[in-house]
Amino acid sequence: MIRNQWYVVLESRKIKRKPVGLVRFNEKLVFWRDEDNKVHCIHDICCHRGASLSKGCVHKDMIACPFHGFEYDATGQVKEIPALGKNYEVPKDFRVKAYPVREAYDLIWMWYGEMGSETDELHFFDDLKSDYFYSGFSEVWPVHYTRAIENQLDVVHLPFVHKTTIGKGMGKVVNGPVVKWSENRMTFYVNNVEDHGQAALKASEIKNYESLFQLQFQMPNTWQNIISDRVRIFAAFVPIDDHHTEIIIRMYQQYIKVPILGKFLGYISNYFNKIILHQDRDVVMTQIPDRTDLKMHEKLIPGDLPIIEYRKKRNALLNLDVKTNHET
Ligand code: FES
Ligand SMILES: [Fe+2]
Incomplete structure (x- = not known):
């Protein structure tokens, strides 16, 4: 698979309010829209005990695991662990892989590469x-x-x-x-x-x-x-x-x-x-x-x-x- 490219991965209409779990590039991914309608994509395997985040729900701009409520931001970092209280500082290695995502021309585009390495231009006709x-x-x-x-x-x-x-x-x-x-x-x-x-x-x-x-x-x-x-x-x-x-x-x-x-x-x-x-x-x-x-x-x-x-x-x-x- 060629890396560091913007790929069309999905039609926009397929992502509504609920998170969507999909396999792309042999990886289990979850896509969701935050409250501002922005689409995000991270790995769909919770770093706690492996449940599918796509079965969870969206809280503001985060996605919450359905099993024990860990909340992930769009970079794949866990920001909250409810069992440890809202003031608990979550270690940096509580995270999953995330991909840059854009939405244009009624299509969802995913940068198959590292966060922050993406180019500006989407090569649509x-x-x-x-x-x-x-x-x-x-x-x-x-x-x-x-x-x-x-x-x-x-x-x-x-x-x-x-x-x-x-x-x-x-x-x-x-x-x-x-x-x-x-x-x-x-x-x-x-x-x-x-x-x-x-x-x-x-x-x-x-x-x-x-x-x-x-x-x-x-x-x-x-x-x-x-x-x-x-x-x-x-x-x-x-x-x-x-x-x-x-x-x-x-x-x-x-x-x-x-x-x-x-x-x-x-x-x-x-x-x-x-x-x-x-x-x-x-x-x-x-x-x-x-x-x-x-x-x-x-x-x-x-x-x-x-x-x-x-x-x-x-x-x-x-x-x-x-x-x-x-x-x-
Ligand atoms: S498996 Fe996701 S919070 Fe426990
Ligand atoms: Fe043909």
């Missing part, structure tokens, strides 16, 4: 920041996050996996694709055509690639499909554990802004996106090995370039992390 209306849903796939992500970078599969939906009648020959990076954001340009016996074009042979169909992946875990100037499909791939990934899907659109009509359009779009997503899921669940790496025994083809590029970037960020932690 600029063009979705305003003036779009969205509808969406989330679901859990029983796959490693690398397989879920790479499925959305795969430009070769559409006429096969989606032959009854979005890939119907689509050409099977994959020209390119052309891949461009801007920092940790990859844009890939797709040009699938009919097979008339011609060779697939190399990426370097494609002129005017910017006029082609475009998709983007932002490290570490968000993606968008630029359907048109006014319609986008957004996805976030949330690592749960080694065998599960939550996928958050949204359709953003600028056509219909009347709430009731927008809701109806959202309903239809969710229905079709679920069909398409399940076509993907049924194949991705069968992939062996269950996770990917830069060096592995797959026979990749030029059409797999976005996947290869993702693996390279992921590896570079993982190595950077190892090096940084080694040096400090």
Whole structure:
């Protein structure tokens, strides 16, 4: 897992008044909103005798364990032990791990790194920041996050996996694709055509690639499909554990802004996106090995370039992390 990155980990609407216990990054976590509506996240295993804090309740900006009432602040420090009286000074090592959390664009973002090391900027897609209306849903796939992500970078599969939906009648020959990076954001340009016996074009042979169909992946875990100037499909791939990934899907659109009509359009779009997503899921669940790496025994083809590029970037960020932690 790449550390020191802001990850989308949850939809905002999933955290209301009660604390929520979830597994993310193989860790048991509790999320809660304080009285000022600010979201916090700490480990969901009480340092006293191991009960789940997510079964407890919120007191002002703290969360109280349901077992013996230890109260934790947002940094994971126990501030009160009721059995020892409210004036008892709690030792500093009565604490659990905490993560920085932000809420933006109706999403909860978690800094998978140390408290205080977080950067200011959340790398959300600029063009979705305003003036779009969205509808969406989330679901859990029983796959490693690398397989879920790479499925959305795969430009070769559409006429096969989606032959009854979005890939119907689509050409099977994959020209390119052309891949461009801007920092940790990859844009890939797709040009699938009919097979008339011609060779697939190399990426370097494609002129005017910017006029082609475009998709983007932002490290570490968000993606968008630029359907048109006014319609986008957004996805976030949330690592749960080694065998599960939550996928958050949204359709953003600028056509219909009347709430009731927008809701109806959202309903239809969710229905079709679920069909398409399940076509993907049924194949991705069968992939062996269950996770990917830069060096592995797959026979990749030029059409797999976005996947290869993702693996390279992921590896570079993982190595950077190892090096940084080694040096400090
Ligand atoms: S187990 Fe949490 S206060 Fe005792
Ligand atoms: Fe697909």
